[in-house]
Amino acid sequence: MTTVPAAPAVPRRAIVTALVLVVGGLAVIFDSTIMSIALKTLSIDLGVPVSTIQWVTTAYLLALGVAIPVVGWAQARVGGKRLWMIALTIFLIASILCSLAWDAPSLIAFRVLQGIGGGLMMPLMATLAIQQVPGGVGLGRLMAMVSLPAALGPILGPTIGGLILSFADWRWLFWVNVPFCVAGLLLAWRFIPADAPRGKPVLDWVGLVLVSPALVGILYGLSNVSQDGGFARPDVWIPVAVGLVLMTAFVVTQVRRPNGALVDVGLLRRRSVASSSAVLFLSGASLYGAMLLLPLYFQIVRGLDPLGAALMLVPQGVGALLSRTLAGRFTDSIGARFVAIAGFVIMGAATIPFAMADGATNQWWLMAVLLVRGFGMGAVMIPVMSVAFLGLEHDEVPHASIITRLTQQLGGAFGTALLAVVLELATDGATTAADVAAGFVVAFWTAVGFTVVAIGVCFALPARPAPVPASAPPAVAEPA
Template sequence: MSATTAPAIPRSAIISALVLVIGGLAVIFDGTIMSVALATLASDLDAPVSTIQWVTTAYLLALGVAIPVVGWAQVRLGGKRLWMIALTIFLLASIACSLAWDAPSLIAFRVVQGIGGGLMMPLMATLAVQQVPAGASLGRLMAMVSLPAALGPILGPTLGGLILTWLDWHWIFWINVPFCVIGLALAWRLLPSDPPQGRPALDWRGLVLISPALVGILYGLSNVGQDGGFSRTDVWLPLLAGIALAIAFVLTQVRRRAGALIDVGLLRRPTVAASGAILFLSGAALYGSMLLLPLYFQIVRGADVLAAALLLIPQGVGALLSRTMAGRLTDSLGARSVAIAGFVVMGLATIPFAVADAGTDMTWLMIALLVRGFGMGTLMIPMMSVAFVGLERDQVPHASIITRLAQQIGGAFGTAILAVILEATTSGATDLTALAAGFDTAFWWAVGFTVVAVGVCMALPSRTEPAEAAPATPSAAAS
């Protein structure tokens, strides 16, 4: 079926996507705002950085553990009910975080926040896509659903810098409340009801394997930035254990098929496998660079936290400008061309930072950030939409879980790799020239992620017909 004759996207799906985006913005902004708040939290809560780091690490781990159960929970509870439960958990946990009295209480509340956020993230795409008729082009819909994921890493640090400059850290969590309250009200009124589809048994064996696997991988990667890098015991040991458990999980899921926690058989579909791989690499490039950019502005250019955050605004503007165009091009040209173009633009716009020094004209760097944001916003649409092409309704939650985990782990991987490279290249640097050279090396690695991603993009369909013709895999939705 060509894009010109594809069924139209129902108005209800567009409305649902907008409702889901409002709630999703709370989760994305919350996670990215914290990237600029750790130093303030350490000072105000009188806790060492090693302890405060768990404010983000514990959230990340809880997020990863919650994601795999979304498919089962949606069948058991219904998508609308699960979305509202998850959003309520996130709302109450946000309020609790704002009232935290010390570091341990804040970390505990962040775990609860992570559980709510982990349930919400895969549901955003799932609930929207399940309302679209088979064969419909998904580019326009994904342009809306992926908006929080594109804007969060860009605007989150900016909001965080503004809040910490004019208010105090408690407001970092109160900013979630309006999104959650409005999101709940709109979800109750506008999301279509989808009753539970049965009372399936939870795949406990799969959950017992995948939960510690994700904890091990994400925890190990989160420690890479400390002295010693990958040679640290708290890096390689949990990483190896996590990878071993992940392999065991995949083997059990392939054998189980019916009632599996995650339908890993979907990875036999070239579009799902390629989408997961590309989202892994895009997560590495996006989140890895979001580590480098604020540090470059602060360390090499002497900006304070707020100024560094404000300097990232052009990147957010570029991402916003690309949304509508990228959705339409994905529907008309197919995922491959648009994704390749997005990665090429993103890579080329990163090069100015890879050759910059302490005296590079900031005007050119701001233009590069604008163009870089345009590329990032462009590539996000085809990567997310192609994974769902040709899937049955009950396969959609599993594809959403796979792609979400790929991006989550990719972000942790990219941040870890670039943190190690930056530490190695700037260690012992005594002047701005040496520091700038170290950042140049790290940015070249970020460019390298985009080059590899362009190669992987060749596995994507040029148009939607090949993906729709792909053989269907048995659904692993619980019966």
């Protein structure tokens, strides 16, 4: 009988670091998922149209994208532990300021500050944990721990947000972050290993001047696609086109100066980094695009309120949570390719029922399907995020973390924009509930198409797990 090879143990210091990072990371994930259902309430309470209050999320997203590329330089300049605590402090202060906002412009401005803190934290979470393991030992299970906030966010974030909006003022949406930030700072100070700055590296100002407006242009343009006109809108194609030109120029400059580059894009020559980035782009499109469709489906087609829609999505988060440990163990023992393909197959198969559903489809059946879909989501993200760091040196890890985070961010923006246009075109002129439901069918089939393409790209992922280096120090087994 064929048995699955045993996965190597994860070092204790890596486990402790990952768990400490999770505490602070929960603040960022909860904040983004809570805000997803708060826009209508904010629009009413602050007396501004939804088109204005939408900038509460758009400005945060843009600031997030601008902050991510400087993480590698900043870590080398001040050290990873210190940078994590600085970023978490920025996020804490910004959260308190958001709760004290007196109008929409002040709230948007404070959200920009929040986005800067969050943008520094997200790639740093993976970097600090992975740098604690020798030669990538136990990357799958380690990534399952580091990305735990991403699984808990969809379960608890919208539900907590709905409860707060039902029984308290919207300002409490931001006070939820404070306990996580304070606890995260105390634990980081006590348990994250200190790492000294690596000299005084010079900031690549040319790269920063190119990549910052490039990301702003692409993300801003894609955020406007959901409005009338879609991709034909001038405020869509012009900033996206300018952003793509600047991004091309950025890549060229980075290739020409590998030693002082803001982001070492030369890592894309590695099969593991390139294939992981490609799959993360497509998974971002599939995952975030469907995250746009599902709440709208439950509210528009099923007639639920925001809290009801959020509760309907809880099984998907539970499924993602259930598959994490299993996906991590199999990634370490049999390799990323087969785990990722299996995850995408499950996720795609569990999306098809929504492409065949209508307003009368049994809701318990849909919740069961979402549980299975979430299981596939969790199984996908662990191997794909882990494989990018196989065989990397200590100083290469921050750059790989930046590259993968940006590709996932851009993929999510692209998938959301494309599915928004598909949904708009499919429901244009719809006069009955059946017509609207039919429009969602088209959009869900498009989401299934993203998944099918991603399965094909997954075959480029490395098939074998990371080898255990002979020099690896003794490690303790992962706790149950």
